[in-house]
Amino acid sequence: VPRTASVDDADLIARLLADFNDEYGDPRPPVEQLAARLRELMEAGDTAVALADGDLGVAVLRLRPNLWSTAREAYLAELYVVPDRRGQGLGRPLLEHALDLARSLGADRVELGTSEDDVAARKLYEKCGFTRFEGEGGPLMFVYEREL
Amino acid sequence: VPRTASVDDADLIARLLADFNDEYGDPRPPVEQLAARLRELMEAGDTAVALADGDLGVAVLRLRPNLWSTAREAYLAELYVVPDRRGQGLGRPLLEHALDLARSLGADRVELGTSEDDVAARKLYEKCGFTRFEGEGGPLMFVYEREL
Numbered sequence: 001v002p003r004t005a006s007v008d009d010a011d012l013i014a015r016l017l018a019d020f021n022d023e024y025g026d027p028r029p030p031v032e033q034l035a036a037r038l039r040e041l042m043e044a045g046d047t048a049v050a051l052a053d054g055d056l057g058v059a060v061l062r063l064r065p066n067l068w069s070t071a072r073e074a075y076l077a078e079l080y081v082v083p084d085r086r087g088q089g090l091g092r093p094l095l096e097h098a099l100d101l102a103r104s105l106g107a108d109r110v111e112l113g114t115s116e117d118d119v120a121a122r123k124l125y126e127k128c129g130f131t132r133f134e135g136e137g138g139p140l141m142f143v144y145e146r147e148l
Numbered sequence: 149v150p151r152t153a154s155v156d157d158a159d160l161i162a163r164l165l166a167d168f169n170d171e172y173g174d175p176r177p178p179v180e181q182l183a184a185r186l187r188e189l190m191e192a193g194d195t196a197v198a199l200a201d202g203d204l205g206v207a208v209l210r211l212r213p214n215l216w217s218t219a220r221e222a223y224l225a226e227l228y229v230v231p232d233r234r235g236q237g238l239g240r241p242l243l244e245h246a247l248d249l250a251r252s253l254g255a256d257r258v259e260l261g262t263s264e265d266d267v268a269a270r271k272l273y274e275k276c277g278f279t280r281f282e283g284e285g286g287p288l289m290f291v292y293e294r295e296l
Contacts (some may be wrong), residue, residue, distance in 0.1 A: 035217070113290065143259060143289035
């Protein structure tokens with residue numbers, strides 16, 4: 001069963017996120033620095049984390065006040081299951097736990113960005129009620145980004 | 149020349165954003181409620197706004213600490229130019245002012261979500277250095293969202 005992480009889990013979360021970035025060759029800070037940042041953000045209340053059964057995966061939520069309502073809005077910043085435990089049904093309960101967590105923290109919507117290539121994750125998001133279309137039968141929604 | 153809005157501009161910003169949503173038939177709170185929310189978020193420092201020359205457009209930035217660096221990250225939540233002044237070159241300086249503003253507020257990256265249909269905005273983002281691809285020649289990045 002997935003669980004909601006506490007600040008005491010920051011080292012474990014940082015290790016999982018570091019492994020995630022290393023798997024995809026993405027740059028990252030040292031694990032200790034990432035753990036310190038996580039502690040800071042979790043304590044400030046703008047970041048909440050769910051851990052999969054056996055700590056074999058992690059979901060990171062960022063929260064902020066929603067401009068368009070009096071609630072908060074959530075952003076699913078990271079979703080990761082360790083490589084040798086994929087395809088075994090850990091992702092869905094982890095994601096559902098994260099959605100419940102976002103709801104319990106006052107969010108009324110959740111958004112995420114994912115790559116066209118990430119077919120397994122996209123299937124999971126679609127099974128869990130996410131859409132990449134703007135409205136029924138509407139156009140696709142793209143993420144655009146740049147460094148500053 | 150675009151300018152950085154202050155909290156005193158909240159009513160004007162709310163009016164522009166309300167017009168934006170009305171143009172696309174998107175639901176929105178009453179203008180007074182939106183203005184109050186803007187004041188609250190701008191005072192809290194998580195929201196910054198740029199206004200186009202003559203107040204004919206608006207760009208709304210949301211800011212938060214970047215998990216992956218010691219900087220902040222920015223999200224361009226809204227970009228709007230009034231209908232009868234589109235195609236007259238107001239968008240680019242407005243967007244560039246918003247990027248400078250994000251930088252001056254400590255952000256090291258900026259992200260946004262936009263629809264496939266919004267061809268003029270997408271061209272502007274691409275001219276201003278944004279990409280919708282993950283890495284050079286990489287896959288597209290999609291926004292997924294759901295209500296909670």
